[in-house]
Amino acid sequence: MDNLIDGKAVAAQTRDTVAKAVAALPITPTLAVVLVGDDPASQVYVRNKIKFTEETGMRSLEHRLPATATQEEVVAIVRALNADAEVDGILVQLPLPDHLDSNAVIAEIDPSKDVDGLTEVSAGRLVLGQPGLRPCTPTGSVILAKAALGDLTSKHCVVLGRSILVGKPAALMFLEQNCTVTIAHSRTENLPVVCRSADILVAAVGRPKMVKSEWVKAGACVIDIGINRVPSVKRPGQFRLVGDVDYRKARSVAGAITPVPGGVGPMTIACLLRNTVLAACDRREIDRPEILKI
Numbered sequence: 001m002d003n004l005i006d007g008k009a010v011a012a013q014t015r016d017t018v019a020k021a022v023a024a025l026p027i028t029p030t031l032a033v034v035l036v037g038d039d040p041a042s043q044v045y046v047r048n049k050i051k052f053t054e055e056t057g058m059r060s061l062e063h064r065l066p067a068t069a070t071q072e073e074v075v076a077i078v079r080a081l082n083a084d085a086e087v088d089g090i091l092v093q094l095p096l097p098d099h100l101d102s103n104a105v106i107a108e109i110d111p112s113k114d115v116d117g118l119t120e121v122s123a124g125r126l127v128l129g130q131p132g133l134r135p136c137t138p139t140g141s142v143i144l145a146k147a148a149l150g151d152l153t154s155k156h157c158v159v160l161g162r163s164i165l166v167g168k169p170a171a172l173m174f175l176e177q178n179c180t181v182t183i184a185h186s187r188t189e190n191l192p193v194v195c196r197s198a199d200i201l202v203a204a205v206g207r208p209k210m211v212k213s214e215w216v217k218a219g220a221c222v223i224d225i226g227i228n229r230v231p232s233v234k235r236p237g238q239f240r241l242v243g244d245v246d247y248r249k250a251r252s253v254a255g256a257i258t259p260v261p262g263g264v265g266p267m268t269i270a271c272l273l274r275n276t277v278l279a280a281c282d283r284r285e286i287d288r289p290e291i292l293k294i
């Protein structure tokens, strides 16, 4: 059954489009990445962010701080990057070590360089329907849904999850695509019934395989944002990645579905690159490249 939405392939296409947009610009956008501590997954993500930034023709700067870094030290780096006219985008890799206040660090980022779309200004622009920098994972989810369905106008989109980082912005971004949006969550009554009413079901709850195949309407498009590490049965002592959807069974019901891994995850980095170009254009009063429109 060919109903898999290939996030790796769409991410590669998105990076190609970003590279074309960069090649046509009169400037070279610069992304600064801040990594605090030595979380192994964060190190991999940051390595890939830097690699793809450079592969798409942009410049990257990397700032690494030890896990013992103080709030003041992290904030000082962000402030220095805010003041550096060469820097177009600032990304602070999350999660930060527990003793640091992530919200306070994010609040320091100059909104014009907020390529993660996480500052209050970016969130406010999204709510108000104003142009701005949208969060990367929700953007990737919209691009994948469009890759499967084309125009999303009038589709009923159910977003399962209401986190500030993913669920809420995803709901608003599907609304921007003229979907009729329902936000569902752990206290929603008849959750399976609500989910089964969706043309597009976006799962962002962070609970492994919570969404069962019976929750999926026949032919629906399922976007699984969950990336959960669970113990591997085949390889004791090791972990494997699963989404929020029971993929194997849901795949036989859905019209289109993203896998985990290989679905929304790779789009997160591709959309970060896209945001870096958009931030560079906005800051330098260059029109946003038409080919980067969603």
Ligand SMILES: Nc1nc2c(c(=O)[nH]1)N[C@@H](CN(C=O)c1ccc(C(=O)N[C@@H](CCC(=O)O)C(=O)O)cc1)CN2
Pocket (backbone or CB within 6 Å): 041, 045, 091, 092, 093, 094, 095, 116, 136, 137, 227, 241, 260, 261, 262, 263, 264, 265, 266, 267, 268, 269
């Ligand atoms: N500042 C940010 N921090 C974090 C973000 C973010 O968007 N901004 N998101 C995640 C981590 N993340 C990017 O930073 C990210 C997560 C997952 C993937 C990805 O491609 N996942 C693969 C599987 C990779 C694996 O084997 O572990 C997949 O799903 O196929 C890319 C980026 C939290 N922090």
